[in-house]
Amino acid sequence: MRYLTAGESHGPQLTTIIEGIPAQLELVAEDINTDLARRQGGYGRGRRMQIEKDQVQILSGVRHGRTTGAPVALVVENKDWTHWTKIMGAEPLDGEEEKEVKRKLTRPRPGHADLNGAIKYGHRDMRNVLERSSARETTVRVAAGAVAKKILAQFGISVGGHVLEIGGVKAENVAYESVKDLQERSEASQVRCLDEEASQKMMEAIDKAKQDGDSIGGIVEVVIENVPVGLGSHVHYDRKLDAKIAAAVMSINAFKGVEIGIGFEAASLPGSQVHDEIIWDEEHGYRRKTNRLGGFEGGMTTGMPIVVRGVMKPIPTLYKPLQSVDIETKEPFAASIERSDSCAVPAASVVAEAVVAWEIANALLETFGADRIDIIQGNVKRHQDEARKF
Numbered sequence: 001m002r003y004l005t006a007g008e009s010h011g012p013q014l015t016t017i018i019e020g021i022p023a024q025l026e027l028v029a030e031d032i033n034t035d036l037a038r039r040q041g042g043y044g045r046g047r048r049m050q051i052e053k054d055q056v057q058i059l060s061g062v063r064h065g066r067t068t069g070a071p072v073a074l075v076v077e078n079k080d081w082t083h084w085t086k087i088m089g090a091e092p093l094d095g096e097e098e099k100e101v102k103r104k105l106t107r108p109r110p111g112h113a114d115l116n117g118a119i120k121y122g123h124r125d126m127r128n129v130l131e132r133s134s135a136r137e138t139t140v141r142v143a144a145g146a147v148a149k150k151i152l153a154q155f156g157i158s159v160g161g162h163v164l165e166i167g168g169v170k171a172e173n174v175a176y177e178s179v180k181d182l183q184e185r186s187e188a189s190q191v192r193c194l195d196e197e198a199s200q201k202m203m204e205a206i207d208k209a210k211q212d213g214d215s216i217g218g219i220v221e222v223v224i225e226n227v228p229v230g231l232g233s234h235v236h237y238d239r240k241l242d243a244k245i246a247a248a249v250m251s252i253n254a255f256k257g258v259e260i261g262i263g264f265e266a267a268s269l270p271g272s273q274v275h276d277e278i279i280w281d282e283e284h285g286y287r288r289k290t291n292r293l294g295g296f297e298g299g300m301t302t303g304m305p306i307v308v309r310g311v312m313k314p315i316p317t318l319y320k321p322l323q324s325v326d327i328e329t330k331e332p333f334a335a336s337i338e339r340s341d342s343c344a345v346p347a348a349s350v351v352a353e354a355v356v357a358w359e360i361a362n363a364l365l366e367t368f369g370a371d372r373i374d375i376i377q378g379n380v381k382r383h384q385d386e387a388r389k390f
């Protein structure tokens, strides 16, 4: 499968076209809208989320609630668009209005794409960069991820995400019984954290950052359960699935690091406390006694749950001014802004679920692919039976 996204933050809509979805997958807008609403939620978001009510339109590739095998085009409208038609250049302007509306953005925000994008693409008006670098684009990545999750569900594979840390507040008690348990309990927290006490402290940290005109980041975790052994490959660098997942998580706006399993902790532990011992029984086949390596060995899935973490830096747009330079006057200035999220870590956990789900679904189709869901189900079952006895 592959997909492209298009659309600006304050344009009319976000669009994605997904190619390669097998036929006979049941798919309705509601399968996608649930995740769109989850991405909009979470404590710490700014006023934009009160304007948007993200809903997908499925424009092709589905008839009577089933995929046909043709490309699936998905669209999410920007409700805010009606306020931006002049600024975005879609409506004629007159006189004085023109001067005001065409005012260029010349003051780059430290930590955003503004300055680099402007220099690279030759834009004296940095809105031409901001519009596309905005994380508004993650709306349709979540839509594509929801389709990937629907594919995975046909094989009993489930995806959950939660928040481990916000602004230095670490969740302590994050044990869960299954991905279903993780999903239900993270959903009950406004910061998508399993630890109730930490949830409260995280919200307080977000309130404080907001009051201080500052922003905070954090750590999210995605867990995928019931993945067949052998997705990805050891044979070539660009077929290693752990590498693809790392790239996908790093591609989320503001993500600065990724780890799989115990990740960076492995640096300080002896091998005997890192590698997972192998066991076998008739019912389950091969398993690992522990899952410190987070479901990967040799760029391939081990069949144990996949555990991926990503770190999100604090949001770059700050109410508290940071120094920057106006590209017209070359004078320093201290930026002040109108609206922004103060923390989007809970929302980003939903984006992380989506991009990881996409990579797993894609790897599954690469290994067992066919044009129809029912044939792929047969292929997976045969593989799992064989792997158990191997």
Ligand SMILES: Cc1cc2nc3c(=O)[nH]c(=O)nc-3n(C[C@H](O)[C@H](O)[C@H](O)COP(=O)(O)O)c2cc1C
Pocket (backbone or CB within 6 Å): 046, 111, 112, 113, 133, 134, 135, 138, 252, 253, 254, 255, 315, 316, 317, 339, 340, 341, 342, 344, 347, 348, 351
């Ligand atoms: C869900 C989500 C919401 C975000 N909201 C904002 C925001 O309101 N203001 C902002 O400046 N950055 C926000 N960001 C982060 C920027 O999009 C990001 O920092 C920017 O694109 C620069 O990319 P980089 O941080 O990966 O270098 C958000 C990111 C995510 C994932």
Ligand SMILES: C=C(O[C@@H]1CC(C(=O)O)=C[C@@H](OP(=O)(O)O)[C@H]1O)C(=O)O
Pocket (backbone or CB within 6 Å): 009, 046, 047, 048, 049, 052, 133, 134, 135, 136, 139, 253, 339, 340, 341
């Ligand atoms: C619109 C979304 O997030 C936006 C991401 C974002 C940024 O710079 O990344 C900046 C803000 O946009 P605005 O300036 O219009 O308020 C966020 O609201 C969204 O997540 O749907």
